[in-house]
Amino acid sequence: MKTLFIGGMDTETNSFSPLPTGRAQFALAFGDGTSRPLNSCSAQLAVWRRMAGAQGLMVHEGLCAVAEPGGFIPRAVYEDLRDRLLDGIARARPAMILLALHGAALAHGYDDVEGDLLERARTLAGPDTFLGATLDPHCHLTDRMVGAADALVLYKEYPHTDIDDTAADLFAIGIRTLRGTARPVMATWDCRMIASYPTQNQPMRGFVDAMRAAERDTPGVLSVSLAHGFAHADVPDVGAKMLVIADKSRTVARATAEHFGRRFYALRNQVTPRFLDLEAAMERIAAHPGGRSPLVLADTGDNPGGGAAGDATFMVHAALARGLENIAFAMFWDPVVVEICMAAGVGARLDMRLGGKCGPQSGYPVDLAGARVRAIGTAMRQRFGSVELPMGNAVWLEAHGLNLIVNDLRTQVFDPVCMTALGLDLGTQRAVVVKSLNHFAALFAPVAGDIIHVATPGTTSVRYGDIPYTRRSPDYWPRLADPLGTGAS
Numbered sequence: 001m002k003t004l005f006i007g008g009m010d011t012e013t014n015s016f017s018p019l020p021t022g023r024a025q026f027a028l029a030f031g032d033g034t035s036r037p038l039n040s041c042s043a044q045l046a047v048w049r050r051m052a053g054a055q056g057l058m059v060h061e062g063l064c065a066v067a068e069p070g071g072f073i074p075r076a077v078y079e080d081l082r083d084r085l086l087d088g089i090a091r092a093r094p095a096m097i098l099l100a101l102h103g104a105a106l107a108h109g110y111d112d113v114e115g116d117l118l119e120r121a122r123t124l125a126g127p128d129t130f131l132g133a134t135l136d137p138h139c140h141l142t143d144r145m146v147g148a149a150d151a152l153v154l155y156k157e158y159p160h161t162d163i164d165d166t167a168a169d170l171f172a173i174g175i176r177t178l179r180g181t182a183r184p185v186m187a188t189w190d191c192r193m194i195a196s197y198p199t200q201n202q203p204m205r206g207f208v209d210a211m212r213a214a215e216r217d218t219p220g221v222l223s224v225s226l227a228h229g230f231a232h233a234d235v236p237d238v239g240a241k242m243l244v245i246a247d248k249s250r251t252v253a254r255a256t257a258e259h260f261g262r263r264f265y266a267l268r269n270q271v272t273p274r275f276l277d278l279e280a281a282m283e284r285i286a287a288h289p290g291g292r293s294p295l296v297l298a299d300t301g302d303n304p305g306g307g308a309a310g311d312a313t314f315m316v317h318a319a320l321a322r323g324l325e326n327i328a329f330a331m332f333w334d335p336v337v338v339e340i341c342m343a344a345g346v347g348a349r350l351d352m353r354l355g356g357k358c359g360p361q362s363g364y365p366v367d368l369a370g371a372r373v374r375a376i377g378t379a380m381r382q383r384f385g386s387v388e389l390p391m392g393n394a395v396w397l398e399a400h401g402l403n404l405i406v407n408d409l410r411t412q413v414f415d416p417v418c419m420t421a422l423g424l425d426l427g428t429q430r431a432v433v434v435k436s437l438n439h440f441a442a443l444f445a446p447v448a449g450d451i452i453h454v455a456t457p458g459t460t461s462v463r464y465g466d467i468p469y470t471r472r473s474p475d476y477w478p479r480l481a482d483p484l485g486t487g488a489s
């Protein structure tokens with residue numbers, strides 16, 4: 001009976017983040033990730049386990065390590081996790097290795113963590129073992145990664161609502177390779193673009209649908225992926241790339257990657273959201289009539305899902321300066337405030353200093369006079385795709401006509417439940433401000449009067465043309481209007 005090895009390592013490193021991603025930041029499972037509550041990494045291992053059962057493969061499950069995006073992983077922490085994962089592979093002697101990775105992890109001494117991991121896995125397993133990985137589209141797709149793996153398949157949707165489907169797609173390519181009915185070859189095409197590309201709106205929606213159609217209808221094409229790239233990392237490979245897996249033919253892989261790459265590049269001025277500055281966003285809130293459908297505004301510069309602290313105060317200060325009321329904010333990562341509120345209890349009135357603690361990119365703290373503790377929740381969870389993720393303890397503070405949700409486990413906002421579970425009725429609010437870039441959109445769209453992306457300052461600033469790269473050449477859009485020189489805008 002052939003053996004399938006499954007494992008995962010999933011974090012995204014913001015090289016501008018003030019928060020190290022140490023061992024304590026990882027949720028670790030040593031071979032039992034699929035028998036615990038699933039996260040978006042272990043959920044993929046569970047998919048592979050199910051599919052392997054149907055194919056008569058024996059499964060050896062290894063390390064599954066997941067951390068919220070943050071700053072660099074200390075070298076010793078990464079090397080220990082990597083070596084544990086590789087030990088599992090060495091012991092399993094598998095015919096197929098499937099890894100759930102992110103593709104944008106950085107450790108001190110390693111600016112291509114996944115390239116390092118895949119190369120070592122290849123060396124260990126030999127050339128005849130199928131080595132495949134899923135990646136988040138917010139990855140740096142490097143030649144090392146592509147060179148070491150047989151197949152890399154990326155989620156297509158942003159918000160990432162297709163993670164389990166992506167795992168299944170990779171498994172299908174792996175099993176065909178194992179059975180000798182396919183021989184995957186990969187090719188990439190550099191789009192020379194750095195931005196963010198939500199897929200729920202046109203024209204990205206149509207682009208993703210076209211990638212799926214090509215997988216279904218184009219002879220010889222096994223998989224089409226777009227690496228969006230993760231802008232907040234000062235590495236040589238940061239940026240968007242197309243990736244195509246063809247069956248046997250490098251020519252087909254290359255031609256298809258270039259076809260889709262050029263098509264994506266031609267859409268560059270339409271595929272990224274229109275970001276409002278802080279002033280314009282406040283004007284939109286002031287003009288919104290309220291009612292049952294609040295405006296939902298993304299505080300994009302302070303997205304914990306991209307490695308930011310989650311304690312930036314720019315939007316609260318702006319709302320207070322204008323005397324705006326009935327705005328809900330979620331979620332400030334401020335464990336000290338949570339601890340004080342939990343000690344005081346529901347109903348307490350406190351003078352509270354909130355946020356602004358992690359550096360200049362967090363802004364100044366907000367002093368809230370006579371803030372009322374409206375509700376406290378413990379060990380709360382929020383939905384993201386097929387899984388429920390922990391969000392720690394949370395409190396609802398009311399002050400100056402604003403409603404502020406504060407928690408003690410740093411995470412972006414995915415789900416209105418982070419407010420509604422505390423009793424806050426979003427229908428009573430003129431606006432809801434969430435710390436996220438786009439993942440919130442899947443579950444907030446049904447309750448939103450409109451969704452607005454705000455270009456706030458911070459660790460995950462969306463002013464992509466101004467990111468102070470030192471290791472990436474500056475020949476990319478939007479720093480240049482037309483870096484490929486196609487002549488079209």
Ligand SMILES: [Zn+2]
Nearest residue numbers: 136137138160
């Ligand atoms: Zn992502």
